[in-house]
Amino acid sequence: MIRIFLIEDDQSISKNLVLLLHSEGFSVTLARTQEEALFIAAGNKFDLALVDISLPDGNGFAVCTELKETQDIPVIFLTASGDEASVVTGLNIGADDYIVKPFRPRELIARINAALRKNAHAPSSLNVCGLHVDTAGGTVKKDGREVFLSALEYRLLLIFINNPSRIITRGRLLDELWDAAGEFVNDNTLTVYIKRLREKIEDNPADPKIILTVRGTGYRLGDKYA
16 A cells, blocks of 8 residues: 655645545545654655645655655655745755645545656656756756756656656646646646757757657657766
């Protein structure tokens, strides 16, 4: 049975989440504070953690750091706001995903399953056309210089990094990015995010070598990766 570590201080939210996760066949261990979470983490092993960023005695960043260092499991942040700075901080310290409250139950389950799948085979780093992505450290560098991506741009890039030899359809990208920015991501918005990401990581965005377009299907990562 998949073991989920839930760190959430709101009693109503935690109660509903425990019921939802149990109904999906997950085992759930609940902590309500940073101190309690760190104590439980020291004596238990989990497969994935759902971590509220705002805790009564601290924040979820310390919990994420501890879990990544000791167990190296996927961590999904739960946040009550779309504050980009907090989200980027979480991703930079190793979080795998984030979801903004209030969220749809089916979306959360889809995010959990996606994180579990990725954790089984995701590379810790990848180089493609002068771009170096360190997923463990949450850093992106182009020709040795750090590239600063928004939370959603980084999430989009990770989809390609985690599927280096596959064509990713626009439909799948939309599913992966669904509600990532606190609003529905539609087909036109996806085109804008692809354009912005290319402008930051490609030598020539008009002639991309890292994120290639597969006409009529979607996109794929460039061939020159390692």
